[in-house]
Amino acid sequence: MFDKTAGSYVIEGLKEWNVSHLFGMPGDSINEFVEELRKQQAIRFIQIRHEETGALAASAYSKLTGRIGVCMSIAGPGAVHLLNGLYDARKDKTPVLAIVGQVEHSKVGTDTFQELKLEAMFDDVAVYNRQVQNADQLPDMLNQAIRTAYAEKGPAVLSVSDDLFSTKIKREKALTSSEYSSPRIVPASEELRNAGKLIDAAEKPVILAGKGAKDASCELLTFSEKIKAPIILTLPAKGIVPDSHPHNLGQLGQLGTKPSAEAVKDADLLILAGTSYPYRDYLPDDTPAIQLDIDPKAIGKYYPVTLGIAGDMKPGIGWLAENVSVKDDSFLKKYIEQRAVWQRQLQKETDKVTEALQPQQVVAEVQKIIGPSDVVSLDVGSVTIWAARYLQLSGQPFVLSSWLATMGCGLPGGIAAKLAFPERQVIVLAGDGGFSMGMQDFATAVKYKLPMMIVVFNNQKIQLIEDEQDKAGNVPSQVEIADIDYAAFAIACGGEGHTARTRAELQDALAKARESKKPVVVNAYIEDVSSI
Template sequence: MFERTAGSHVVDLLKQWGIGHIYGMPGDSINELMEGLRKADIRFIQIRHEETGALAASAFSKLTGRIGVCLSIAGPGAIHLQNGLYDAKKDKTPVLALVGQVTSSSVGTDTFQELKLESMFEDVSVYNRRVQNAEQLPDMLNQAVRAAYAEKGPAVLVVSDDLFSTKIKREQEMTSPEYSVPHIWAAEEDLQEALKLLESAKKPVILAGKGAQNASGEVLAFSEKLKAPIIASLPAKGLIPDDHPNNLGQLGQLGTEPAEEAMKQADLVILAGTAYPYREYLPDKAPAIQIDLDPRVIGKYYPATVGVAGELGPALAWLTSELGEKDTGFLEQFQEKRRAWHDKLREDIEKQTDMLQPQQVLGEIQHIMERDAVVSLDVGSITIWTAKYLQLAGQKLVLSSWLGTMGCGLPGAIAAKLAYPDRQAIAIVGDGGFSMGMQDFVTAVKYELPMIIVVFNNQKLQLIEDEQKMAGNKPTNVDLANIDFAAFAIACGGEGYTVKTRAELQDALSKAKASKQPVVIDAYVEDISAVL
């Protein structure tokens, strides 16, 4: 009987699952797995911090729909994965974490770097198991990946490194590396109830979320037939083109005035692929139709009058085909408000000031941004500025939506270039967020991943200062010691530019767009409130 190591089976299965790269850092509890990966054609992306690896794996999954994979040693490396895995859990995207453990004969003895990893990962994971013996490893890997896809979250497999080098016999395969995507069609009786509400509505408003990822055409067709304005949640920005005349932009703290006003006037809300959580920005009493693949979120944050459990695209296509003619007055009113709002934004971008302002930087990014670019957005005041001023129509946006973790911008850009090597990658980051994980800029340099990282440098945590003021408190501990980000980029082997005027910014962005290297543009911006 031919024997192979369990690790060789794992590497083969990873390839069969279509996994082309893994983020990680080698160490003493994964060295046998590293040897297996060395012999395979799976690309290993050596990151400088495991949090970067987990955040990049999550971003890769959000961008592509395919599972992202990260790897860590036991103990401290495993701990570092948590932030990225929680990001994947909260944004419901599949990630596999292969986590080393001390040798199987030492588990339970409280040896060096041993932690009870199963307990530590229990809350963050949709699948969480420790492999007890080498024979289990291939089948448990298949279970882990399948669970990550099925439940849209992180799967964690904890493996003592010696198990990877253990030879096992496989007389017959117990499982296979296959996942069949279910197609869930909405019940016709629910659609009929929804249709009744749509026919009687005079001021319907569509709030579309990331569930529109594969249904943007259906959302637009539905909006045009219903004569209803669309508001997009931030994760859906770009899925619904910002330049479409029915798109009013985002809602809430980072939203637009037309979106807020339309939602207040709505006599029917259609929650299309979103479980929008900010109740204060939704109507007090308007009826609602909620369409979602996950029945658990229907009515979770807003009382749904009619719940439609099923895929968004087919549900909207059916409703569109059945709808009669609707009055255009409400939509036309808000199309005019939208035009006036965009004129105001354009004036903000084009105005002349002594010091660069954030919206002006976004206006210049707009000029060099390609139609199929991937934009990785960090968390902070730049999230609000970008939501309002950067127009996406065809580009992809990746961000930490529900967890809202600072430091996600650079990992997202790294993932973007690995997912789409021929597309432009732009990271929009604050000085606070970028400095949380900027050591992995050298990872982008090492693997020759051209990207443009624009640091909005106001030497403070602007959004936190805004929040402290809004609470009636005196801002405290929000000022940041300045870093020469351009010099840092050059020290890492990339390109770096410091800009303080619009002319300097335009020149730097032009050079960055043409560059074949990762570039950091350190843009000094005025510290004005993002909460307008």
């Protein structure tokens, strides 16, 4: 076997794992790997302006596709910048690989320029976290890292001194391969039968479903129709049951609906399907509960469930849908009627004529131009609440930072979405606070010709924090932010920008953005309206 560089084996390994994109920025402790990337065409290198964007985009890419997202950085400051995106992947349980450069291997431990203790720094966030000691290890450690990321649904970090990438090695006997088999876990029959008994005995069951039920949406609806149970979805699961479906009461909690809150309080059985809903204050005090989850560690973690069922959602929910008894629909009808009242109230709010744009009106206008195959990337802040309440999805891919809830995730999610689904329209909904945290990477979308629509809800403040301060009885403080002409910024980056202060201007801007072949920012000035 001919001598080849360890870095070339890494490229081959990434190809074998079907990696098509890698987010990063070159630098002196990763340049030898960048040289290997330069020599090939199969893996597209996306040069971002900030490593946090790269890690958040890798996480979003994984959430949208189910395939591993890959990012890279130099040692020291670049590695530090990755942490936020890697924690997002860890909290939202999605596989990501971070290839992190390190100082020359002969200088590791000498406290040289930009050296940090990378393994110590990534210890809490990574499901796999190793420093490569010599070049011969690199190909097999890459396979171990990616396999662990898939198996444990989280970020794997491979720290590599840059000189090791250019070291020539012979690989006569491979220790590992890129083969990965995802387990399929069928729930235990006894647990399903016991769950069936609890469901048959209940008169007012309610289903709270999360993103873990994404692949079982048909079974979930069949089950709901069989037992006449309202469905409440966590925000990451929004759209897996169409928001327009009469059984769907919306979300729960601070960003939820009144019918959802009342149904949960009224229920005599709570069925948690693919969710570890963490907000205990919004759940019943002592209602019996069944929890189905692929992860046994998640069962009973945030609510004292009566019965836990570990396994895949599709066979579990499917079995229950076939084997439980048909129920009376009086409980369900009660909340379908309440849902209709709630929807009429929301419609009244979006239809009212106001001098200044209101956030719910912006969502309503966006709703008009969303297509069935569009992708929505949602940032964090009051915009999250407006989208949860007013945006109606019916299976469109939808991505956000749910457990970490980091502001600034909208644009990286949009970049990832356009790379994952280049033929689809991508719509980013962001507040001015969230967008301005990482807006420099709008230039990245322009550079790589990734047309997308970014709607900025501009009220010159961190609205959600102001609302929280006020609700706590404090005087709102330090929440105002300086206005930026985001439309002019977009044009300066080489994209398109439109400003909207009225509903008519917004309609015109969205129509132009929909047809544009460039990334577009719609700077929508909105009235100061509390989101709580």
